[in-house]
Amino acid sequence: MERWFSRITMFWMLFLGEVQSQDWTKCSTGCTCDGNKMSVTCNGLKNVPNDIQKDAKKLDLKYNSLSKLDPTAFHGLNKLTYLDLQWNELQTLPAGVFDQFVTLETLRINDNQLQTLPVGVFDHLVNLDKLYLRQNQLKSLPPGIFDKLTRLTILWLSENKLHRLPEGVFDKLTELKTLRLRNNQLRSVPDKAFDKLSKLETIFLTGNDWDCESCDILYLSQWIRENGDIVKDSSGSYTDPDGVTCQGTMESVNKITKENTFQAGCPTTTQQMATSPASTTTTETMTVREKQTKPRMKIFQEELFSKASIFFCQVIFTQHVSLVVIHILAEIPLLHIVCVVRKP
Numbered sequence: 001m002e003r004w005f006s007r008i009t010m011f012w013m014l015f016l017g018e019v020q021s022q023d024w025t026k027c028s029t030g031c032t033c034d035g036n037k038m039s040v041t042c043n044g045l046k047n048v049p050n051d052i053q054k055d056a057k058k059l060d061l062k063y064n065s066l067s068k069l070d071p072t073a074f075h076g077l078n079k080l081t082y083l084d085l086q087w088n089e090l091q092t093l094p095a096g097v098f099d100q101f102v103t104l105e106t107l108r109i110n111d112n113q114l115q116t117l118p119v120g121v122f123d124h125l126v127n128l129d130k131l132y133l134r135q136n137q138l139k140s141l142p143p144g145i146f147d148k149l150t151r152l153t154i155l156w157l158s159e160n161k162l163h164r165l166p167e168g169v170f171d172k173l174t175e176l177k178t179l180r181l182r183n184n185q186l187r188s189v190p191d192k193a194f195d196k197l198s199k200l201e202t203i204f205l206t207g208n209d210w211d212c213e214s215c216d217i218l219y220l221s222q223w224i225r226e227n228g229d230i231v232k233d234s235s236g237s238y239t240d241p242d243g244v245t246c247q248g249t250m251e252s253v254n255k256i257t258k259e260n261t262f263q264a265g266c267p268t269t270t271q272q273m274a275t276s277p278a279s280t281t282t283t284e285t286m287t288v289r290e291k292q293t294k295p296r297m298k299i300f301q302e303e304l305f306s307k308a309s310i311f312f313c314q315v316i317f318t319q320h321v322s323l324v325v326i327h328i329l330a331e332i333p334l335l336h337i338v339c340v341v342r343k344p
Helices: 003-022 217-225 271-274 277-292 296-318 323-330 333-344
Strands: 031-034 039-042 058-060 083-084 106-108 130-132 154-156 177-182 201-206
Touching: none
Parallel strands: 039 058, 058 083, 083 106, 106 130, 130 154, 154 177, 177 201
Antiparallel strands: 031 039
16 A cells, blocks of 8 residues: 555656646736747737747747847747737848747748848758748748748748749758748849749749840740649639749739740850850860861862962962053952062
């Protein structure tokens, strides 16, 4: 009996010790905690609490009044898999704010006022699966901003003010399935911008300022023609490649080609090679080859003219041709020059 009582007592001590170590018996001010799911939800805050449970896996901070984040706001929360910051007033993100989120899978920062993103702000989110940046005020993206997010499957960038995309900005996102770029100010996309997105299933491109009078639109036009089945309408309910239209017109971007529009003046691949620094040697080599492969008839004609001129001049200067004839012939510029040059 005593042994049984001793075991029960030890069990309760261990249980209470575990609960106390996780500290789920209390929650941060302004927050509610669900110990079973290790979920924390906070409302009515202007700052992120500094005593959030360290074992939390889900942190919901949406619909607060967060206007800025301390660089160490989330330090110690290295078990989070879900962070929701949407519907706040964030204008920027401090560098390093997400550096301890090595297990994070979902990050929602949509519906804020972000104007810029620090270089490398997402570099430690190596397990991130979903990133939502919709409805902000982003005008540009830093080069390589998504390079470390190799497991990302969903990326929302719609409803921003993006007017350009960096070269290769999506090249590392080989697992991406959904990309939203609608309702920005994009005029074109870089050459080969989507070529590495081999698993892409859905893309939203409507509501941009696509400039169909620029040669830069040709890549996007061809890409839409070849991938029209994944180009969706604004609701995402059906396929609509023709819905991606040129700025100021209702003409579909996928109808723009070099052959049938004003794009006929765009440089061809050959012309681009000829004007690029790397092709200088090639161009010079081609010039030499052209000289070396000059038609034989032209060479024969030049040699014949040379021999004939020599003979003619010899006749003039050695056979006592009258001075009258010489003066007459000298009036012909070519003969005059040839003979003077070849005079013995």
